[in-house]
Amino acid sequence: MSTPEIELDRPSVEPSTDPPQRSRPHSFRPLILRLHFYAGVFVAPFILIAAVTGGLYAAAPTIEKFVYSDILAVDDGGAPLQLTKQAAFAQTAFPNLQITGMRPAATARESTRVYFADPSAGAEKQRAVFVDPYTGEILGNEAVWFGYLPLSTWLDGLHRHLQLGEPGRIYSELAASWLWVVALGGLYLWWAKRRRDKLRPSERAPSKRATSLKWHSSVGMWVLLGLVFLSATGITWSTYAGANVKELRTEMGWERPSLDTTLGGEHAGHGADPSVAAPTVPIDYDQVVATADRAGVELPFEITLPAEPGQGIGVAEIDKSFRSTTDAVALSPTTLAVTSKIDYARDYSFVAKLADWGIRLHMGFMFGLLNQLLLLAIAIGLLTVIVRGYLMWWQRRPTRGSAWAVGRPPQRGGIRRMSPIAAVLTVGAAVAIGWFLPLLGWSLLAFVVVDAAIAGVKRARTTPATAPPAKY
Structure with missing residues (x-):
């Protein structure tokens, strides 16, 4: 009498045959991820101040009813x-x-x-x-x-130039110029992550950083349209980009x-x-x-x-x-x-009407208290996104080494991994946008120069002294 064979379920120990995860040659994700990171770390403080002061200014008409x-x-x-x-x-x-x-x-x-x-x-x-x-x-x-009235005037000056006069307007223009870039970049990264999660779902329990990322991206999606709107309307008041907007409107006959x-x-x-x-x-x-x-x-x-x-x-x-x-x-x-x-x-031309309505919506006048509450909600949402972003940066820091270590930036070389056509189009678009939005262009150039300098220093430190000279 033969003993029946009993099959036991065992975890597979066969090596994975999946290729290592790499960005496709035409993928924009590595570049956008690194740009989103740098803008989030260095420009977010300006956006944070603009959100707080803008939220206060939006509430000014209601506050004034009690103050005055x-x-x-x-x-x-x-x-x-x-x-x-x-x-x-x-x-x-x-x-x-x-x-x-x-x-x-x-x-x-x-x-x-x-x-x-x-x-x-x-x-x-x-x-x-x-x-x-x-x-x-x-x-x-x-x-x-x-x-x-004085309260609105003071809050308006705080929001526009931090009560520093004309030089202070650089802060608000920098925030407005980058806000739409950060928002749309976040939209692309959110879409890319959802697509990747559908292809390769994970059964692991979410980490603290994953929870922060979920809050960061979810709230960001809720306030996305509001952020792009505030960025576009805010740019019209700026010093340098605003002059280009005014010239464009004059050429096209879109002036009020x-x-x-x-x-x-x-x-x-x-x-x-x-x-x-x-x-x-x-x-x-x-x-x-x-x-x-x-x-x-x-x-x-x-x-x-x-x-x-x-x-x-x-x-x-x-x-x-x-x-x-x-x-x-x-x-x-x-x-x-x-x-x-x-x-x-x-x-009024149609574009002039849109510009006029946009300005009044931005200032919280168009729909009264409802408009003010909506702007306040967007400001609170933006604060949540920024705080969660910095929290992710902290949670990504190395667990060994210096106590002052912070999260490393995403891998560089996003443009090199693109196809030549995509790379040329990307650089061309950056130059054109940087010309129209000068503070965005100059700050982006500063990011590139500093990043390249840091990369050069790291390569110099890791290159063996006995290595033969590079051939060009």
Whole structure:
């Protein structure tokens, strides 16, 4: 009687026949991975600061409602005083200053702002006097910058140039120029990893670094569109890249139209300093509001008095939640006849409208509190991505050796492993983008030079002293 054979399951000990994992000649992954790493380590601090300051600035309109509630909000008192009388009450607070404009109350619970030219307020600033439209009481005054209250003005300066003036704008331009590169590079790496995981699924428990990577990439995908949008709109305000954007828009006819306030059709006097006093001209503000309303310019808007003889009165719509237009008219100071008009639907090109809407979305004005909360969520998401990125860098450090060791960068030589055509196209694209975005181009060149220098030093240290000289 024969004993039945019992087969036992055993783990296979046969050597793997799979070829070693290598990048395909045309793969962009090694290059993008190394670029993503360098940008994440060295540029992320600038992006981090921009995210924090931008999140604060986005919340400024809501914060200001509480900070300046004593001068912005009033009780509904029925029929308001005539705007001319409100301006007269404001004049009593600063009898030696000249009125330059007004922002009439747009709702029954808002105060009226009367603007004065005040050299003591600072460059490009005016003195805004806040008047109760029902009693004429002076609620207070603030130095404003193009209508923005001090809190918004300060946070705007912090976000744009860290309160360092024009030189500080380099930080924000560097952040805006690299943000879209980091975001789209992360998208490519996320897609490449998902594709690789489908082909070779792993049954091992995820490591701490794998968990950090999952958070890093998942949150990055959620805020990806927002990051690219903020990068594109932020670049339009920058110093060097912004000049190229402006030149492109001029060449293509994509500029925002300017209101012609010159009487007689000439274009002199545009862009007058708001702190310059207007000539003494008796203005019937109530008739100005009525004429502007008939012309299709709706509250809230600001009235700007002529800064010099031969100029008209400008009336332009200002930002309001869920408003998509910025219509404006110019009026004759004597007859209040409409001398010029900007019809948003007719006079703005499609690209100019997109640019205008993008700027207002970037600033948190387009959809009010909803817009501000969305920007705040993107800022928090970006902070999460950056912190997780640095955590991965730390978790990748060697476990032996110096206590100050950090994670090694991904393997270099990504361009050398590409096909010649892909390499030429990549370098050409980098040069073109670097020309249009100068700070990105110069910083990228600095990365390449420093990386090449480090590689040269390492090769010199590892080359045996007895090795024959290299032949070229």
